[in-house]
Amino acid sequence: MTTLDRPPTSSGPWTADEMVTVAAARTLRSGQACIAADGLPARAADLARRLHAPDLLRIDGSGRIGDLGTVGAPELHAYWIQSGRIDVGLLSGAQIDVFGNLNTTVLGDYAEPDVRLPGAGSAPEIAASCREIVVVMRHRLRAFVERVDFVTALGFGTGQLDRALLGMRGGGPRRVITDLGVLEPDPATSELALTAVHPGVGVEQVRAETGWTLEVSDDLLVTDPPTPHELATLRSLVTGSPEWQGR
C-alpha cells in the first residue's frame, strides 16, 4: 500500500470485484487455515494459494479440508470452527453496520420482512470463533447501515466489550474489504473506520455509500492496484459470476 497524496482519478483495467478479490487474497498468509464462504470469499482464498500462500489451508462450508478430504457437518462445526483453531473466516452479508455486525437473514422486520434473505448458514459460529474475520462486500448505502436490521453474525455487537462479555474466543472483524476501500475497527471504539481506498476512489464517494458518520484514518492508504500477475492468476480461476452472499 502507498500513502494517499491525492485521490486517484481513474480505476484501472480491472473490475470492482477483481479489486476486492485481490485485496482480500493479500490478507491471507501461507500456513494459515481459513474458512471461506462460496463465491468471492472462496475465490480470494484460492487466489492467495496461487500467489503467495501455497500452504494456506482452505476449509469450506461443505466440510472440505483443503485437498485432504471431507468431514461431516457435525465435525466441521465442532472440531474445526467452534474449537477456535481457524485463523481467518471470510464472510459476506447483505448488511453490515458500524460495529461490523452482519445480516443475512431479513431486511426490515423479522415477522414482516421487506426482503427475506437466505439466513445464517455457518456465519454466526465462524464470526464467533475464528481468530479473525475478513468481510468482503460491495460498498452500497443500503448495505452499510448504522445498525443492521437483524444480527445474523456478531461483529462487535454494540461496542467494544460485547465479545468479551459473551466469552467469545475469536477476535471479530479485523478488516472489511469493499469495492471502494478497506475499513478496520478503531482500536478504541471498535467502530469501523476507513483505512484505505482503492485506486481511483475518493473518500467522499465512500462516505456517500456509508450509512454512518464514517471516520477516516489519519494514515489513509491507497490500495496498491492489482498487478498484472494477480489479475492474470485471478482470471484463470474465474468461471461464472461471483456469489457474494455469506453462507
Next chain:
Amino acid sequence: MTTLDRPPTSSGPWTADEMVTVAAARTLRSGQACIAADGLPARAADLARRLHAPDLLRIDGSGRIGDLGTVGAPELHAYWIQSGRIDVGLLSGAQIDVFGNLNTTVLGDYAEPDVRLPGAGSAPEIAASCREIVVVMRHRLRAFVERVDFVTALGFGTGQLDRALLGMRGGGPRRVITDLGVLEPDPATSELALTAVHPGVGVEQVRAETGWTLEVSDDLLVTDPPTPHELATLRSLVTGSPEWQGR
C-alpha cells in the same frame, strides 16, 4: 430346554465354558444388533452367527460394526450405544449381585481395595442403554454376592424402580448365564432367580455358589445339552483361552 425331572448326575463331553457359550449364543437372534465384550461374550455372538443367526450384527468395543468397518469411540458410544438402538449387550464381571449389578472395578473398599480390577470400559453405558443385557459369568460364591462391592454397571440397582427413576431406556439384565445354569430377574422383585440348570448340575450346587438366598423357579428347566453341531462349530472358532472380564 426340557423340564427338570431329576438333577442330572453327569455333565457331558463339553467344558463349562462351552456350555455357557452355547447357552448364550442361543439367546441371540438373527437381525438383532448386539455388542459383546471381548472373550467369551464375543465368541457367543460369533457362534450364534454361524448357527442360527446369520444376520446378527456384532458391534465390538473397538468400534467395529460387523463387517462394515469401524467407527471412532465417540461415535460408537453416542450414536450406537447411548442411542439405545442395540438389542443385546453381552457383559461379564468379577462380581454380580442379587439385582444384577456388575462390578469390574474393585473387590473391597475403593480406596484400599483387596483386588484392583480393570475398571468400567463401556459396561456402564451398555448396561444402561441396550434393550436387554445378557450376563455371562462363572458361577462362584465369591462372584455371586448379595451386594457388589462397587457398582460399575447398573442392573436393577436396589430394586425394581431404580432404572425407571434414573430414566434408563434399556431394559437391564434379562438373563445371567453361568457355567451352572441360568438366572433371570423375578418379574415382581427384579431379584435374580434360578430358572434353569445345565445338564448334570443340581440346585443345591447352584445355591452353594450363590451369596444370597436364591429363589428357584417353579418351572425350573434343564438346559438342552450342546448338540454335536453346536460343539463342533464352537470348537472351530476357538483359539486360545476365553477371557471373561467385562469390558
Next chain:
Amino acid sequence: MATIVPLTDAVADLVRDGDVVAVEGTPALIPYAAAHEVIRLRRKDLTLVRMSVDVLGDQLVGAGCARRLVFSWAGGPGEGALHRIQDALGHGWPAPLEIEEHSHAGMAARYVAGASGLPFGVLRGYAGTDLPQYTASVRTVRCPFTGEELAAVSALNPDVAIVHARRADRSGNVLLDGPGGVCKEAVLAAHRSLVTVEEIVDDLGPATGATVLPSFAITAVAHAPGGAAPSGAAGPHDREDDSHRAWDEVSRDRARFGRWLEGIRTP
C-alpha cells in the same frame, strides 16, 4: 433390518401427513426422486427439516406439501431467491408457511443430539445474534464445572428421514457417499428412515464404518437410479448451476410452476 422396497411404496408407507420430515444430502446427492414421490402422493402439513433449503424445498413448499420449514440456509441460484418459498412466506400461497431457523452449527448439533439419544446439544453458538429470540429450540445451559453459559439446542428426532446414497447391498446396508453433511445423523435421529440408492450390489466394497449405515438402523431402502438428478451428475457444479437457473425461471411464476407441478404429478 431395512426392507428393500419400491420407491413409491416406501414413500407412501413412511411419509404421512403432518410428519416432521428430514430431507438431507450434500449438493451432489439430493433425494429428488423421493421428494417428487411426496409431491405425487400429495402429502400435506409436513414440517420439512433441511439444513440447506434449495430447489427441493422450493418445490415441496410450492406444491403445498410443507407448512413449516426448519432450516439454517434457504437460498436459490446465486443471490437469487426461492420464489415459491417467498410466495408462501409473503402471500400465503399456496398455503401459509411457518419457519424455524437456526445456524448450520445449531442444526448439526440438533441432529447429533437426536442420533445420540440425548434431549439437547451444547454449542458455542448463536451468541450475540438475534436468532434465539425467534427460535424456541435455542436456550442456554450452564457448564457445571466452569459456570460458563453456552447455547443449548433441542434434539431433532424427525418422524422420518430421507437421504440418497451411492449404493446398498442386498441386506440393506448402505454406503454413504462420504462423511459430508448430516445424512448419517438424520437417519439415526429419525424414527423411520428411507434411503434411496443408485444401485443395489452384492458387496459394498471397501468402506469405513464412518460412511456405512448398517441395515438394522434403517427402515427402508429403495432402488432409485438417478434419484438425485438433477443434482449429483458428473460435473456437479455446472450441472447444478444450470438446473438452478432453469428452476429460477419456473419458480418465478405461479402459472409456470403449476405446469411443472402437473408434469410431476402426471405419471
Next chain:
Amino acid sequence: MATIVPLTDAVADLVRDGDVVAVEGTPALIPYAAAHEVIRLRRKDLTLVRMSVDVLGDQLVGAGCARRLVFSWAGGPGEGALHRIQDALGHGWPAPLEIEEHSHAGMAARYVAGASGLPFGVLRGYAGTDLPQYTASVRTVRCPFTGEELAAVSALNPDVAIVHARRADRSGNVLLDGPGGVCKEAVLAAHRSLVTVEEIVDDLGPATGATVLPSFAITAVAHAPGGAAPSGAAGPHDREDDSHRAWDEVSRDRARFGRWLEGIRTP
C-alpha cells in the same frame, strides 16, 4: 503447521515434567517408541491420560514417569493385572499413583468436548454406578428443554497428546489408520501434539477428511518406523497376545522390571 523433527527432539521439546499427557491409539497402533523416549528422558510427575491402559501404561508407571492415571480401563493380558500399576497403587513403588477413572463413553465425551472447544460434554452415562462419587470430573446437568438430568463430564485438554499413525506427507499432514479410537480427538484437544508415523511420503493417497489430521492442527511429526511395536505388526492379535504374556513375566517382578528399564534407558 507441524514441524517434522527427530523423535527424541520432539519428545524432549513437547513433553515436560508435570504435564498432562494423553497417549492414545487403537490396539494395533500404540506409540511405544515415543513412550520409551519419555522413559529415557526420565520425565516425571506426568498425568497419563489413556482410555485403555495396558502395557504402555504399566511401563510408564513402573519407570516412575507418571504420578496419576486418568483412564477407563486398565487391564493386562487376559484376566491378568498390570503388576507395575498394582505395585504403585498398593505399595507406592516406585512412587504413589493417583487414579481418576471413567467409563469409555465418558472419556470419549471428555475428549470430544476438548477437541470442540467446549468446557463439558453431556452423556447418558454413569447413572446408578458408584463411579461419580470417586471422580470429580463427573457431575450432572439438566436439559433446559425437558428438565431431564444427564451426566456432564469436564473437557479433557491435555498439555500434550501423542499418537502413532501410518503416514504423513512432507507438509506434516497425517493419515490416521482409520476412525477407531480417539486419536483424532486427543490431538485436537491437546495444547501440543506429537504424531509418530511409520513413513513420510510425498502424497497421502486417497483419504477421507475423517481420517486426516491437517498439518496446521499438529505441533510435531516424527518419523518412527516400527514405532508402534510390539503392537501393530501384521497379525496384530497373535503378536499382541505373545507380547502381553512376555510383559506379564517382566512386570511381575521389580528386579526383572528394573533390568528391562535399564535396557530401555541404555542407548
